[in-house]
Amino acid sequence: MIEKKTIDDVIEASNSRIVDIIGDFVSLKRRGSGYVGCCPFHQEKTGSFHVTPSRGMFKCFGCGKGGDALRFVMEHEHLTFVEGIKYLGQKVGITVQEKQLTPEMQQAQNRRESLIAVCEYAKNTFIKQLWESDEGKSLGLPYFRGERGFRDDIIKKFELGYSLGTRDAFTKEALQHGYKEEFLRDSGLTIFGENNYKADRFWGRVMFPIHSISGRVVAFGGRVMKKSDKVAKYINSPETELYHKSDIVYGIFHAKNEIAKRDKCYLVEGYTDVISMHQAGIENVIASSGTSLTQGQIRLIQRFTNNITVLYDGDAAGIHAAVRGIDMILAEGMNVKVLLLPDGEDPDSFARTHNAEDYVAYIEEHQTDFIRFKAQLLMDEANGDPVKKSSLINDIVKTISVVQDTVLRSLYVKECSKMMDIEERTLFSVLEKFLINSTVAKHEAEAKQAKLAQQSTEAANPENSTPSVDNGIPVTAHIPKAQNPFVYEEREILRLFVTYVDKKIFANTEQETTVGEYILSLLDSDNIQSTDENFKKIIDVYRSAEDRSSITSQFFINQPDSDVSNMAVDLLSSRAELSKYHERFFTIVKECDMLDDLVPHAMNELQIRIVAHRIDELNRTLREAEQNKTSEEEINGIMEELVKYNNVKRILSKMLGGRTMI
Numbered sequence: 001m002i003e004k005k006t007i008d009d010v011i012e013a014s015n016s017r018i019v020d021i022i023g024d025f026v027s028l029k030r031r032g033s034g035y036v037g038c039c040p041f042h043q044e045k046t047g048s049f050h051v052t053p054s055r056g057m058f059k060c061f062g063c064g065k066g067g068d069a070l071r072f073v074m075e076h077e078h079l080t081f082v083e084g085i086k087y088l089g090q091k092v093g094i095t096v097q098e099k100q101l102t103p104e105m106q107q108a109q110n111r112r113e114s115l116i117a118v119c120e121y122a123k124n125t126f127i128k129q130l131w132e133s134d135e136g137k138s139l140g141l142p143y144f145r146g147e148r149g150f151r152d153d154i155i156k157k158f159e160l161g162y163s164l165g166t167r168d169a170f171t172k173e174a175l176q177h178g179y180k181e182e183f184l185r186d187s188g189l190t191i192f193g194e195n196n197y198k199a200d201r202f203w204g205r206v207m208f209p210i211h212s213i214s215g216r217v218v219a220f221g222g223r224v225m226k227k228s229d230k231v232a233k234y235i236n237s238p239e240t241e242l243y244h245k246s247d248i249v250y251g252i253f254h255a256k257n258e259i260a261k262r263d264k265c266y267l268v269e270g271y272t273d274v275i276s277m278h279q280a281g282i283e284n285v286i287a288s289s290g291t292s293l294t295q296g297q298i299r300l301i302q303r304f305t306n307n308i309t310v311l312y313d314g315d316a317a318g319i320h321a322a323v324r325g326i327d328m329i330l331a332e333g334m335n336v337k338v339l340l341l342p343d344g345e346d347p348d349s350f351a352r353t354h355n356a357e358d359y360v361a362y363i364e365e366h367q368t369d370f371i372r373f374k375a376q377l378l379m380d381e382a383n384g385d386p387v388k389k390s391s392l393i394n395d396i397v398k399t400i401s402v403v404q405d406t407v408l409r410s411l412y413v414k415e416c417s418k419m420m421d422i423e424e425r426t427l428f429s430v431l432e433k434f435l436i437n438s439t440v441a442k443h444e445a446e447a448k449q450a451k452l453a454q455q456s457t458e459a460a461n462p463e464n465s466t467p468s469v470d471n472g473i474p475v476t477a478h479i480p481k482a483q484n485p486f487v488y489e490e491r492e493i494l495r496l497f498v499t500y501v502d503k504k505i506f507a508n509t510e511q512e513t514t515v516g517e518y519i520l521s522l523l524d525s526d527n528i529q530s531t532d533e534n535f536k537k538i539i540d541v542y543r544s545a546e547d548r549s550s551i552t553s554q555f556f557i558n559q560p561d562s563d564v565s566n567m568a569v570d571l572l573s574s575r576a577e578l579s580k581y582h583e584r585f586f587t588i589v590k591e592c593d594m595l596d597d598l599v600p601h602a603m604n605e606l607q608i609r610i611v612a613h614r615i616d617e618l619n620r621t622l623r624e625a626e627q628n629k630t631s632e633e634e635i636n637g638i639m640e641e642l643v644k645y646n647n648v649k650r651i652l653s654k655m656l657g658g659r660t661m662i
Contacts, residue, residue: 015056126161281356
């Protein structure tokens with residue numbers, strides 16, 4: 001662990017030098033008090049990437065990314081928080097030391113480092129055996145160069161190697177160099193049996209190291225050189241402490257920067273597909289290694305893009321492989337397309353006969369939206385059979401049901417209706433059933449949790465269990481969970497909150513305080529609960545700070561939570577534009593000089609919206625009660641509450657200058 005003071009010092013020093021730090025990666029030109037350049041996170045010709053030294057922050061108005069110096073290096077170099085702090089520490093000359101570990105933590109760290117060391121040793125051994133041993137030169141290199149057509153620079157880039165054909169050659173050499181049996185076994189490199197039996201897992205195979213996202217070798221894949229029905233053609237390392245198959249995809253280390261830059265990922269099946277496409281000049285490509293992607297792998301890819309194109313062989317097996325597991329990718333909110341290559345071609349062979357420009361052009365021209373592709377595939381298979389057609393309807397609608405975007409779901413239904421010659425209402429009916437079945441358990445759990453929370457709150461504060469009014473202000477904000485009707489008012493409050501959190505208001509009076517404390521006190525005293533996650537996060541991170549008196553806008557920009565940091569940058573970057581007419585004929589008053597009026601006004605806007613929303617709810621309840629012939633006593637109770645809230649509304653309207661909100 002790194003001491004908090006060291007982290008704070010590194011962040012502060014880095015933000016004061018943010019132009020120099022970002023300037024290592026982006027060509028920046030001064031514009032006014034800031035700097036502008038082309039964004040490194042997406043492709044653009046006109047610079048929309050802004051760096052503001054005075055605030056120690058960057059913001060791209062094209063793709064929306066923003067934050068401080070730490071956020072930039074973490075995003076650009078794909079570093080963890082700790083790695084980012086260490087990187088910046090070296091840049092600004094601050095020594096970053098981690099706290100002393102407990103004996104247990106030290107033992108676990110030593111063990112992990114030993115496993116990493118033995119994998120690194122194995123990689124170097126296999127590389128040496130490929131280039132220097134007689135076997136490697138006669139079997140391994142001809143396979144890579146001849147059969148696969150890999151150039152030597154590509155072989156070296158992916159650190160390909162060869163494991164000798166003697167059953168225990170690697171293990172013997174590793175033991176002679178002092179590597180322990182424990183780590184040879186636990187890394188999956190050696191298989192140990194009874195009577196001191198030892199065997200290399202990968203003997204007699206060409207080797208494909210599997211790299212973690214940071215570039216460390218954590219596992220291997222091996223292809224046998226001598227054909228045999230008794231031996232698997234490809235084998236991979238087993239699950240280890242370093243290697244979790246469900247969290248790593250082959251090629252991610254070499255592809256991550258290009259995926260982020262192009263905002264697109266190509267998914268292929270095997271190691272050689274990835275390597276051949278790199279050799280052709282296409283680097284934003286990874287391999288599933290012949291299996292469907294897991295949730296962990298999908299989320300790893302999502303760190304760099306939401307767009308994925310799956311490339312498969314054009315034969316029947318490839319077509320059916322294309323539809324396996326893609327529902328899970330859709331469920332994670334990714335945009336999925338499918339490309340079936342011409343018959344007899346796979347991503348590897350196609351890359352050997354096409355350059356990058358032609359390959360990408362072919363993909364762009366022939367890739368198909370997955371939903372459309374699957375619908376057409378199933379229609380072809382049904383071939384007019386009504387029973388099969390009924391089955392395919394359920395199959396395709398089930399896939400549509402996992403799409404997160406409701407508008408996109410509707411568009412897919414409309415398109416599939418035309419393709420299948422089925423009425424939209426029929427498909428929507430089937431879709432509704434799938435949606436209900438997939439969400440009912442979740443909704444029941446949420447409802448149960450909400451009910452328990454409400455009961456707990458009412459038990460602790462019985463006087464707040466029903467709406468009440470204190471000095472003309474509603475105590476409880478009735479905000480529906482489905483949506484946030486107060487988004488504009490809350491955003492304005494957040495903007496003032498983040499921008500002027502430390503600024504004094506009502507100076508030289510008994511009510512003197514800061515903007516941050518004023519807004520927080522009203523939110524807490526009036527029990528205003530927002531459904532917007534970013535609103536809650538920003539308020540909560542301020543509320544829980546140890547010393548709120550020293551908090552400035554930079555505090556929010558520097559937050560490790562990217563949602564908070566990005567929202568803070570957005571709020572600080574938004575500004576009202578004045579027309580030339582106003583600049584010429586009117587005296588411009590700075591916003592920071594009007595906070596005594598602006599901040600209370602913004603809070604009143606939110607409060608009156610809450611009251612108006614509650615009045616709408618009560619009116620609907622009253623209409624339903626009258627239609628259902630509810631008892632006169634209950635109707636009178638609703639009307640009394642309506643009168644109470646209308647009185648509050650009039651009071652707040654006067655405070656806003658006589659306006660009535662509708």
